[in-house]
Amino acid sequence: MSAQQTSVPVVAIDGPGGSGKGTVAMRLAQDLGWHFLDSGALYRLVAVAAMDRGIAADDEAALGRLAEGLDVNFGVSGDGMLVLLDGNYITGRLRSEPVSAFSSRAAALPAVRAALVRRQRAFRKPPGLVADGRDMGSVIFPDARLKVFLTASPDARAARRYKQLKEKGENVNLSRLLEEIRKRDERDSSRAISPLKPAPDAHIIDSTEMSIDDVLIIVHGLFQGLSADD
DSSP, rough: OOOOHHSOOOEEEETTTTTHHHHHHHHHHHTTTOOEEHHHHHHHHHHHHHHHTTTTTTTTTHHHHHHHTEEEEEEETTTTTEEEEEEEEEEGGGGGGHHHHHHHHTTOOHHHHHHHHHHTTTTTOTTTTEESSSSSIIOTTTTTTTTEEEEEHHHHHHHHHHHHHHHHOOOHHHHHHHHHHHHHHHHHOSSSSSOOOOOOOOOEEOOOTTOOOHHHHHHHHHHHHHHHHH
């Protein structure tokens, strides 16, 4: 990264799936007027592209090459983020359970992670960036002004995911969702490269019994406290 890039402030919000980090990060970015990075979308895009091309989730070399050459564009609408892959809108596919499972396995592969590091850091542009992911504060932006690790119990996260998918009209099973979340937590926390864990200087927030608005109030308070110290 250039010296100009590293001078751009970053808020890193990490945590497991279903903790609410994506919604919190997007709303914080809107409140601040900053850029927004959903790093998980990049891994999900690799998964969608690989599944469409018949590439296996353990084919590291092929997935690494695919990640390097992804034709990706992001946009924002009133309903949230818009994602284009090879010129086609595929936002609705990103949150399906098959894509989630594939992306979790692909994200553990060093070649895939290395290919996407440059893409993620390129989102750091003035006036600032709010980055949502699993290793934003620990690996991608270790100098982030504010680091938050947002978590929640597996049962709460499964219930949230179940509600989201049912609202989209998908046929889902709560017990299977809970099992998949537990398996993904194990994969993400035990992988050799960038395991899911809070950065040493991250503020840990448990959102199990909290609303998104509750979490945002806390994060805004942390951010304002740091800004007052500058």
